[in-house]
Amino acid sequence: MTPEQGTSAPMALDRADVRVKHQTGLGGAVRSFLDRVRSGDLGSLPVVVGLVVIWTVFTSLNPVFVSSSNLVNLLFDCSTVGVIALGIVCVLMVGEIDLSVGSVSGFASAIVGTLWVNQGWPVALAIVAALAFGALIGSLYALLFNRLGMPSFVSTLAGLLAVLGMQLYILGSTGSINLPYGSALVDFGQLMVMPKWVSHTLAAIPGLAMLVSGLRTFARRRAANLSTPSATGLILRVAAITVGLELIVAYLNQSRGIPWMFGLFVGLAAAMNYALTRTKWGRSMTAVGGNREAARRAGIKVRAIYLSAFALCSTFAALGGVLAAARLASASQQAGTGDVNLNAIAAAVIGGTSLFGGRGSAYSALLGIIVIQSIASGLTLLDLSSSLRYMITGAVLAIAVIVDSLARRSRASHGRA
Amino acid sequence: MSESPETSVSVGELVLSLRGISKHFGAVSALTDIDFDVHAGEVVALVGDNGAGKSTLVKILAGVHQPSSGTINFRGSEVTLPDPRAALTLGIATVFQDLALCENLDVVANIFLGNELSPLRLDEVAMEMRAWTLLNELSARIPSVREAVASLSGGQRQTVAIARSLLLEPKLILLDEPTAALGVAQTAEVLNLIDRVRARGLGVVMISHNMEDVRAVADRIVVLRLGRNNGVFDPDASNQDLVSAITGASNNAVSRRAERLRAHRDSADSGQAKEQRQ
Numbered sequence: 084m085t086p087e088q089g090t091s092a093p094m095a096l097d098r099a100d101v102r103v104k105h106q107t108g109l110g111g112a113v114r115s116f117l118d119r120v121r122s123g124d125l126g127s128l129p130v131v132v133g134l135v136v137i138w139t140v141f142t143s144l145n146p147v148f149v150s151s152s153n154l155v156n157l158l159f160d161c162s163t164v165g166v167i168a169l170g171i172v173c174v175l176m177v178g179e180i181d182l183s184v185g186s187v188s189g190f191a192s193a194i195v196g197t198l199w200v201n202q203g204w205p206v207a208l209a210i211v212a213a214l215a216f217g218a219l220i221g222s223l224y225a226l227l228f229n230r231l232g233m234p235s236f237v238s239t240l241a242g243l244l245a246v247l248g249m250q251l252y253i254l255g256s257t258g259s260i261n262l263p264y265g266s267a268l269v270d271f272g273q274l275m276v277m278p279k280w281v282s283h284t285l286a287a288i289p290g291l292a293m294l295v296s297g298l299r300t301f302a303r304r305r306a307a308n309l310s311t312p313s314a315t316g317l318i319l320r321v322a323a324i325t326v327g328l329e330l331i332v333a334y335l336n337q338s339r340g341i342p343w344m345f346g347l348f349v350g351l352a353a354a355m356n357y358a359l360t361r362t363k364w365g366r367s368m369t370a371v372g373g374n375r376e377a378a379r380r381a382g383i384k385v386r387a388i389y390l391s392a393f394a395l396c397s398t399f400a401a402l403g404g405v406l407a408a409a410r411l412a413s414a415s416q417q418a419g420t421g422d423v424n425l426n427a428i429a430a431a432v433i434g435g436t437s438l439f440g441g442r443g444s445a446y447s448a449l450l451g452i453i454v455i456q457s458i459a460s461g462l463t464l465l466d467l468s469s470s471l472r473y474m475i476t477g478a479v480l481a482i483a484v485i486v487d488s489l490a491r492r493s494r495a496s497h498g499r500a
Numbered sequence: 501m502s503e504s505p506e507t508s509v510s511v512g513e514l515v516l517s518l519r520g521i522s523k524h525f526g527a528v529s530a531l532t533d534i535d536f537d538v539h540a541g542e543v544v545a546l547v548g549d550n551g552a553g554k555s556t557l558v559k560i561l562a563g564v565h566q567p568s569s570g571t572i573n574f575r576g577s578e579v580t581l582p583d584p585r586a587a588l589t590l591g592i593a594t595v596f597q598d599l600a601l602c603e604n605l606d607v608v609a610n611i612f613l614g615n616e617l618s619p620l621r622l623d624e625v626a627m628e629m630r631a632w633t634l635l636n637e638l639s640a641r642i643p644s645v646r647e648a649v650a651s652l653s654g655g656q657r658q659t660v661a662i663a664r665s666l667l668l669e670p671k672l673i674l675l676d677e678p679t680a681a682l683g684v685a686q687t688a689e690v691l692n693l694i695d696r697v698r699a700r701g702l703g704v705v706m707i708s709h710n711m712e713d714v715r716a717v718a719d720r721i722v723v724l725r726l727g728r729n730n731g732v733f734d735p736d737a738s739n740q741d742l743v744s745a746i747t748g749a750s751n752n753a754v755s756r757r758a759e760r761l762r763a764h765r766d767s768a769d770s771g772q773a774k775e776q777r778q
Contacts, residue, residue: 176630303625309632363619366605370613373604380564380600381614382663441604493649 112316123493130450141461151338158345163407167432168448170399178372178440179235183242189419190250196414198258217401221394229386259415272409276340286332290325308459355445372440433483515703526694538703545718552724562594563587579634599661607645624693634663654681672703
């Protein structure tokens with residue numbers, strides 16, 4: 084039962100069907116990218132285009148926008164809600180939603196404030212307690228969803244109110260707790276940036292990792308008699324990414340440099356991306372989001388997958404809350420309220436994670452939150468009121484969802500998932 | 501698929517034995533008191549009209565539904581199938597009528613869904629190779645295993661679903677309408693495949709509405725009607741017997757009228773047409 088391979092001509096195993104057009108070489112890579120975009124498989128193209136437009140507009144209105152110091156502040160602000168958006172990507176992947184991430188983040192900051200400042204716990208222990216609480220809340224949603232069939236939309240909406248109530252309760256009459264300046268946590272959220280050599284080294288890592296894994300795959304595919312992707316394309320991509328990242332880092336290093344907090348966020352996004360694309364768990368998440376019954380019949384423990392998605396989302400929300408408390412040096416009644424919830428969800432959707440489940444990427448949280456925070460930062464620089472900021476952010480979210488829906492329709496008519 | 505027939509079941513041994521299986525959905529009895537046997541190296545065709553309970557029976561064996569009563573014996577011991585994973589672990593693979601594929605995943609991911617190689621660092625190259633091997637065994641016409649299943653035609657999806665069922669070296673394969681969406685050549689390939697699977701000593705249960713396909717490969721034909729056993733036939737049984745058992749028409753006004761008309765036709769006369777109009 085060996086595969087029927089070409090007798091003498093070394094025909095690659097996956098190139099035997101003569102009816103299929105295969106794009107080869109560099110030109111082919113570009114052409115197949117254009118084909119994908121035309122059929123509605125947009126990937127992160129809309130967000131990149133959107134980002135260019137937003138930055139151009141704000142820079143023309145106020146040149147300070149693209150100054151190195153403003154962008155460093157932008158990265159500090161991105162990290163807190165960005166971590167929450169990472170969790171939202173998890174629940175959106177399985178086709179569910181968590182509307183309570185803002186409240187959970189606010190309650191987590193309240194826990195840290197109370198336990199650490201008021202009760203005198205070690206700060207690490209207080210953070211662990213906050214994260215554990217997040218995981219607990221997520222597990223509760225999963226329990227309601229798996230056992231009682233409660234739609235996540237409703238259970239998390241109930242959670243939004245209940246957790247907000249708990250936050251107000253433990254903050255009590257004082258209403259806010261100031262975290263001590265000079266402590267490691269507050270420094271991490273406000274001051275700590277990477278030394279120049281560290282940031283330049285880290286910026287070289289993505290390119291190197293791509294190169295190593297790309298060459299390894301190249302060798303293995305050739306040994307296995309499968310077609311190999313264009314090597315020139317790989318090298319060009321690696322070069323572009325490395326040069327691009329190094330230039331960005333060099334520019335940001337002109338002022339304070341890259342925040343460690345942003346480094347943590349990017350590290351988490353990279354870890355989540357690996358987990359979602361290269362592990363069995365990630366494959367199961369995508370399958371459950373795409374076709375729940377098919378996943379069940381393939382033997383996947385669907386309930387466990389939902390549990391992991393909800394628990395991870397709330398844990399990320401709690402971590403985002405801790406980072407936000409560090410950023411503001413306080414745990415207040417306002418923490419996690421207002422637009423935190425919708426900014427996190429909007430970031431994931433704008434970045435290209437589908438609301439319909441089964442499609443998404445951890446990097447969509449990264450790209451999306453940069454868009455959201457760019458709008459916020461730009462409007463703040465223009466001295467516009469928050470009323471206008473809400474309206475514009477709302478419009479951007481609506482556009483993102485429209486693009487998602489249209490792309491989905493186009494994919495369906497072009498025979499892509 | 502390894503070359504060596506690693507199955508420990510000797511040919512002819514009873515692989516699967518159902519006794520008194522019933523399944524109720526609320527007030528509806530989908531299955532009543534079904535007895536069903538499959539031996540190793542045997543192809544059993546399961547036929548019946550729409551609503552006869554064929555797919556329900558297959559879903560019970562796949563662990564999708566649980567029987568309301570009755571016992572399932574698999575390879576000599578009584579088993580329960582609380583979920584699809586249990587059935588897969590025992591060695592019962594199923595190709596469902598609706599195929600149960602994830603359209604947003606590519607062909608390789610669908611074939612290996614739930615059984616990925618090296619869970620913490622997916623071995624895409626090995627999985628893609630194995631996928632091509634399985635698909636080539638089925639003489640599949642799949643343009644690319646890296647395309648999402650959404651871009652495949654019905655027949656191509658069928659082939660992917662069958663390839664997936666073979667991945668785990670099952671002891672018993674359940675095929676729910678395996679040839680319904682296939683072209684002439686692919687139908688022949690699937691029937692060839694069923695022959696090959698039988699030759700390796702596996703039990704095969706095949707649901708089909710196509711009597712030609714059923715006769716081509718089946719060793720026994722089990723008829724269900726309205727959720728009950730309605731006879732077991734050899735593949736050389738007459739079409740009339742089979743159709744009667746399927747429709748339940750062997751013993752009623754419709755069948756008697758059909759027989760009378762046939763008798764008239766045999767004595768072919770010019771006055772026959774007038775007689776039939778009466």
